[in-house]
Amino acid sequence: MAEESHRKSIVEDVFIPKELLTTAKFNSPWELARWEQSLPDNNRISLPEPRTSSNRPLSLSALRSVARPKSAIRSRGRSDPPAFQGTFDYFEKPATFEPPSPIPEKGITPVQNAVLSAQPPSKTSSQTISSEQSHLQEVYEKAKLRGVAIQRKHWVRLLFEYTIYAFLVLFVYFVLVGMPLWKGAVWWLYYVVRTKFVIQGGYAIIIGLAALYAFCPLMILFEKDPPAPESETESPDLENNISKVKSTALLIPCYKSASIVGATLEAALKIFPKENIFVIANGNSKTPLDNTEEVCKPYGVNHLWVPIGSKIVAQFVGCYAAKDFENAVLIDDDCLLPPNFPIVSDRLKNNVKCIGYTIKSVGPNSSKGTFCQQAQDLEYKMSGIQRAFFGKFGSATFPHGAISLWNIEFLKQTFHEHPGFSVSEDWFFGDACRRLGGRITMCSQVFVETETPASVFWSGSGGSRGGFGEMTIFQQRFKRWNFFFVVGVYYDLKYILTSWKLGWWEFGAKLCVFQEVYETLIYLFAPFILPISFIVRPSFCGMLLGVTIAMYILNVIIFNEIHLRLKKERVDWKVLLFYYTFYKIALTVVNVFSCYWSLYKYARYFAQRHPKVIEDRDAVEVILSLEKESNSRRTSVEDDVIPLDGALGRGVGRKLTLTKVQAGKRKMTEESEKGGWV
Known part of the structure; x- marks a missing residue:
């Protein structure tokens, strides 16, 4: 009897034909709602969502939901509620709603009633949420096991590191030098160049390949500029833009960016509605490292604090925070989007x-x-023009780390392929994308601004740029950008030899990837080939070096006077003729030394094994915390009455602070805090 008293219907377990149910009539939508709740699940009546002039559902439960792209609704189904409840504005603008049609005096059919009634929370929705949570929980448990499996004891790391140092020393002496025991590789290289090697032919091959990669991209032009706003001072027309950006989120990973993120948001809000923008501040601390959240509040954008100091983890969290969107634009904290920035998601x-x-x-x-x-x-x-060229005929190697547009679901897949390195993460995104069968193309309609270091080697500034705070090109490239040049050769050769998922596009993609291998090999052999060549044939090599420099000067002059003139982006002649050549020579020297310096630094970096982001316990724990908090907020929103004037959340920055991961789990050395790689 106790069990029967809990039943809502004495026919709870009896199958009722739907044809019989549709003959029922009710005098009010609330009668239908109560009656429908008492029915078995296999006979719930699901009806198409009504449309109004404002394209909004009439039911209050639907009004409580966050607006989502229609494509996302179609792909997830009506009963799947938004996953990031409570962190967006509930309405894009103060909403106006048409009252429902008056209920006829006569009895109406369940179909008519269902259109007017408030729909109770769907069991399918809760089942989907539960499924997502269980999946993430399973991933988290695997990440914990993986984290234990890849951990090396302290003595093992020390042994690995100093074994690599010993190997490098032995290699330099016994393989390269060899004297006085035997003649090393350097002596034999000198012998081959002096007696067997035709220097003219060798340089012809090197210069020919360099010319091919330098001049072929000049065969295409930048795309035409998109239409500009009517006036620079006009306020953004979000209703106009929403048709283009409604399915696109803007993710901005930040690290100590309070001083610069304001200008980034001001430019972004001319393109994106505030609910589409996610500022993901991060650092190895339970509490924020600066007042980025306070800066974000007046703009009304979404702010997340992630207690893990890693740009790739911030992007990983951002993908899940914005998972109700179909696409995502990833930008750096110092990028200023132009007012006519095109969302080319098509x-x-x-x-x-x-x-x-x-x-x-x-x-x-x-x-x-x-x-x-x-x-x-x-x-x-x-x-940019080189990437656009190779993207047109195959695939670029990777997009600029400063800004890129991704399909979010595919971006999540790349985290399974990405090795998880926090250095050169954009390069590995490109590698993972191509391995998964995705092409990388370029949009060259606009140039997106990004602030760069003010000098090559020395700077009087105090590191106010935010992010890594690098004020010189040497710090930026020697310490970070060039770190994976040598290791990248392994990944590039592996891609060239084993990956064929792009079909015919692979030929253009592999040609572009080979350029990276070719350049890195030149950097590695330059300290040996150049001195030996100058010793054997000094006058001829000096002449060829001059020809090479002249070729690159001609290349940039053509590019500046044709391509950049058409875009009204020409560079000053003083920079072009008197500075740029010496700048490129200095960068070449930096690149050469950074390759050998990175070989030394690999010993310590790889002494500790690095999990993929999807295998990183801390990163997955952040996502799990995000999902739990999102679901709790969804429940609270469904239980509360939402004011229909759209005032909730307008003009107030929304945040989701994830502090459940203990900040002490990760340690960053002083060098990494300043932008190093250790």
Whole structure:
């Protein structure tokens, strides 16, 4: 009897034909709702969602839901509620709703009633949430086991590190030098160049390949500029933009960015509604390292604090925070989106899964900056046309780390392929994308501004740029950008030899990837080949070196006077002729030494094994915390009455602070805090 008293219907377990149910009539929608709740699950009546002039559902339970892209609704089904409840604005603007049609005096059919009734929370929704949580919990448990499995004891790490040091020393002496025991590889290289090697032919091959990679990209032009706003002072028309950006989130990983993120948000809000923007501040601390959250509040954007100091983990968390969106734009904290920034998500089709944007270097307050910053501007733009060229005929190696557009579901897949290195994470995103069968193309309609170091070697500034705070190119590239040059050869050769998921596009993609291998090998052999060549044939090698420099000067002149002139982005002649050449020579020297320095640093870096992000216990724990908090907020929103004036959350920054992961689990050395790699 006790069991029967809990039943809502004496026919709870009896199958009732749907044809019989549809003959029932009710005098009010609430009668239908109570009656429907008493029915068995296999006969719930599911009806299409009604449309109004404002394209919003009439039921109060639906009004409590966060607005989602229609594509996401179609893919997830009506009963799947938004997963990031409570952190968005509930309405894009103060909402106006049409009253439902009056209920006829006569009895109405269940179909008519269902349109007018408030739908109770769906069991399918709760089942989906539970399934997601259980999946994440399973991933978390595997990550814990993986974390234990890959841990090396302290003495093992020391043994590994000093074994590598010993191997390098032995290799240098016994393989390269050899004297007086035997003649080493350097002596034999000198012998081959002096007696067997035709220097003219060797340099012809090297210069020919360099010319091929330098001049072929000049065969295409940048895309035409998108339409500009009618006036620079006009306020953003979000209703207009929402048709383009409604399915796209903007993810901004930040590290000590309070001083610069405000300008980034001001520019972004001219393109994106505030509920689409996610600022993911991170650092190895339970509490924020600066007042980035306070800076974000006036803008009304979403703010998350992630207690793990890693850009790739911040991007990982951002993917799940914005999982109700179809696509995501990833930008750095110092990138200023132009007012006519195009969201080219329509290009993400077939096997195109990532789109990079061309970028430009600027100084403080969007100025041209120093000669060094203008030289970087020319370098970045040339890199953009090269990536656009290879993206058109195959795939670029990777998008610029400063900004890229991804399909979110595919981006999540790349975390399973990404090795999890926190250095050069954008390069490994490109490698993972191509391995998974995704092409990387470029949008060259606009140049996105990013502030760059003001000098090559020395700077009087105090590191106010935010992020890693690097004020010189030497610190930026020697310590981070070039760290995986040598290891990258292994990944590039592995891709060239084993990956064929892009079909015919692979030939263009592999040609682009081979360029990286070719450049790295030149950096590695340059300290041996150049001195030996100058010893054997000094006058001829000096002449060829001059020809090589002249070729690159001609290349940048053509690029500046044709391509950049058409985009009205020309670089000053003083920079082009008197600074850029010496700048590139200095960078070549930095690249050569950084390759050998990284070989030394690999001993300590790889002494500790690095899990993938999806295998990182701390990172998965953050996602699990995010899901639990999102679900708890969803429950509280469903239980509360939401004011229909749309005032809730407007103008107030929304946040989700994830502090459940103990900050002490990870330790960053003083060098890594300053932008190093250890």
